[in-house]
Amino acid sequence: MQLCTVCSEQTPKYRCPACKIRYCSLDCYKRHKDTCLPVEKPASNQPKAEEAFSSDSWSVDDLLHEEDIIDRVPLQRLQLLGQSKELRDLLCNPHLRQLLRSIDSADSKDDAMKAAMQEPLFVEFSDRCLKIVENEAKGLTSCEDDL
Template identity: 35%
Template structure:
């Protein structure tokens, strides 16, 4: 158990703002006489190790190309649509996404998203 920040007794409560412990209403009132601030939440850095695929195939898109999706304004515009985001969440949670994709490919808004992604990861080859 933590010690009260005012009287060092055993504390049962925490300030809702700064999360420091206090033991009673009296100590809480004393603490509130001086303004407090919320503690800084440390930023969590993503892992630096490169992502790999467990079972790559000849159709596996390289990580470098997948990273390009983040920069595509067309993909971002598609993701602004809440219906597209809902479809993607359902696909992500589905035990059989392959069956759902067949169904969603009938929806123009989803095919627009898929086409935007394909333009980034599989750009059309120039006929020169």
């Protein structure tokens, strides 16, 4: 039986997203985060998503499966999302952030998205994201051109 890496007392339920150690509780996570040493990923020739979203430690490839390749949006277009003041303003809304968290943590992403699409605020957010990405696909140089 595996024990919590921090307290060595309980069975771990969680894994640190940065260094992958296993821990059992919020208290253990709080104790661990001050000494956390993130696991280094092997260097890649592909630009990483964290260059656009510096607070996250994932890449676009982590989100997609091979069968999703046809739906992949180039990183350059995704970076425009991080540059949009309008999107940042929308993300200041705690209700929208909670909707996004609930979709992210849902077991059934499809059902969570269907429920979220009933919320006008989420529809506004998703429409704005698509508009930014699609306008770049049409050759615009900035997401601000359509504001």
